[in-house]
Amino acid sequence: MDKKLGFGFMRLPLLEKGNAKSIDKEHVNKMVDMFIERGFTYFDTAYMYHEGISELVLKETLVQRYPREAYTIADKMPTMKLKEQDDVDRIFNEQLEKCGVEYFDYYLLHCLTKENYANAEKFNTFEYCMAKKKEGKIKCLGFSFHDTPELLDEILTKYPEMEFVQLQINYIDWEDGNVQARRCYETCLKHGKKIIVMEPVKGGLLANVPEEAKNLMKEYDEKASVPSWAIRYAASLDNVFMVLSGMSNLEQLDDNTSYMQEFKKINDDEKEIIQKVVDIILNNLKVPCTGCEYCVTTCPMNIPIPRYFELYNKQSQFGDSSNSKNRYQEMKDCGKAKDCIECGACERECPQHIEIRKHIKEVSELFD
Ligand code: SF4
Ligand code: SF4
Structure with a gap:
């Protein structure tokens, strides 16, 4: 064998x-x-x-x-x-x-x-x-x-x-x-x-x-x-x-x-x-986003919200080895977190009731 x-x-x-x-x-x-x-x-x-x-x-x-x-x-x-x-x-x-x-x-x-x-x-x-x-x-x-x-x-x-x-x-x-x-x-x-x-x-x-x-x-x-x-x-x-x-x-x-x-x-x-160990890693999750994408089509600034939350979570769970910052910066043809105009349209769609505007601001502070 x-x-x-x-x-x-x-x-x-x-x-x-x-x-x-x-x-x-x-x-x-x-x-x-x-x-x-x-x-x-x-x-x-x-x-x-x-x-x-x-x-x-x-x-x-x-x-x-x-x-x-x-x-x-x-x-x-x-x-x-x-x-x-x-x-x-x-x-x-x-x-x-x-x-x-x-x-x-x-x-x-x-x-x-x-x-x-x-x-x-x-x-x-x-x-x-x-x-x-x-x-x-x-x-x-x-x-x-x-x-x-x-x-x-x-x-x-x-x-x-x-x-x-x-x-x-x-x-x-x-x-x-x-x-x-x-x-x-x-x-x-x-x-x-x-x-x-x-x-x-x-x-x-x-x-x-x-x-x-x-x-x-x-x-x-x-x-x-x-x-x-x-x-x-x-x-x-x-x-x-x-x-x-x-x-x-x-x-x-x-x-x-x-x-x-x-x-x-x-x-x-x-x-x-x-x-x-699994519990510790999951507790380091910053945003409980499920990636359903309901919010995405509503965003007037074309911000790929769940994608950014995924990178944010990875950064928090695994640090720089997650390569999240580079991956964020490499993303083209979409709005950046700093482009958010805080209109709130996304939050009305989110089934998880996530404070998207607050977290998008955090993403911007970390990656922009
Ligand atoms: S609050 Fe920001 S992320 Fe949400 S829809 Fe408006 S511009 Fe897009
Ligand atoms: S609607 Fe909420 S849970 Fe769904 S992708 Fe957007 S932020 Fe994540």
Whole structure:
């Protein structure tokens, strides 16, 4: 049985900050070596990662340096990029070539949302992948998913041939109203599907929990790193056979592999601590906005109110590591928080009775 930690080739170390193509391949070689030496085998890439060169780097750092039986590779059909029927076959063959392999151990329809699912259906992508499986070019077929449990149920009912689903699961999204991780997970169980977990550390956010939460974790186990709680949490769920981590340096890889080599499930005491950590993070929520968007169309200044509240909450919960300020400043073609004329139209629409004007002012003080 494979060990339950997969090496995601999506946040590899860079030689030049901000240049996703400037991958430090020597560093990646060392990471691959340590990963394999410690008995791990699962590597995850995608057509779009690192602006299209992740697959090539996988070939150079793994495929050309190790025998094929030493590792398994997961790759993904970019459902959002398909424009015409021929794209499906063209991209699949391109991927085999870029990775330098004859077959994929795991293959996924990438990022199924309502829109991407419709696109995948339009170009018969499920049928294409099933045919590739019959040919032996795909060993195990599934999809990654980012939408509602209802849509997931619909897809799994229509395509029982899918063998696994990749879901975003972590302890903070478990009961989150948007991600609905628990309900998606339960839908997979209902259909008897195996699960791969992505974003167990929520893109790194759960590596930087508030001080109070960090102290609780350290009091229980001084040696365990903060991310180890998040990864072990995901790996402890039934039917989860793989947890992906987009590791960015040797230090992270060293830490992750150390506790996943002889993986121990989260015990009841640890579960209690995680629940407390969740409460602490949620208590740092500045605005209880549910993202319903009822307010958005009413705003004469075209201010994306729920989006700004989301960034404000992230800043408060996870500090600068949330990158909220940059993301705020990068948002174009919309009103800024400082443009609010305090007309109050939004507040009349808000089902949560949020004092939007007051909080928009706070957003402005923080980010403008
Ligand atoms: S109060 Fe501000 S945010 Fe609300 S609708 Fe008016 S301009 Fe937009
Ligand atoms: S109406 Fe209220 S809850 Fe809904 S998005 Fe706007 S601020 Fe958030």
